[in-house]
Amino acid sequence: MTKYNTNLASEFYVLSALHRLGMDAMLTLGNKKSVDIVVVREEGDAVTIDVKGVADKNPWPVDNVRESQERHFLVFVCFVGKIATVDVSPEVWVVPSTRLAPLVYHAPGGRRVVQYHHLRREGTAFFGAWRLLAGERPPTDLPAQEVP
DSSP: OOHHHHHHHHHHHHHHHHHHTTOEEEEOOOSSOSOOEEEEEETTEEEEEEEEEESSSOOEEOTTOOTTOTTEEEEEEEOTTOTTOTTSOOEEEEEEGGGOGGGOEEOTTSOEEEOHHHHHHHOGGGBTOGGGGGTOOOOSSOOOOOOO
8 A cells, every 4th residue: 555545544534533523524635735634613713634644653754744833733543554454443643733742753864753652652642532623622741541
């Protein structure tokens, strides 16, 4: 499966989940963009989402992400090596862009990435945190919770 197909699968997975949760979400179009989905919570209240998807436990590139944007989220999707197995759900983290900086690794060569194992360990408060997109405030600290 190509990177492009993984990204599409990730974006549509997130869009489907948002609609299943009753949110008014729309996919944006284009290849080079930092906003993949817009969620309108109510009139005058919208948030944007940048979906990052990987087929296996690889790092997610975040070179194009501007951190600390209010009302902007990154949704990290990992199909944990089972992208072709449609009855296996991916792992998902919903991270406000204002909380991204501690999760970013500066790789040799200048790339900025979020590593799978680091996100599992340090981003547990964001695992499956769809509620943040509905307007719930993220915790000020990151309490430990088990990621299955």
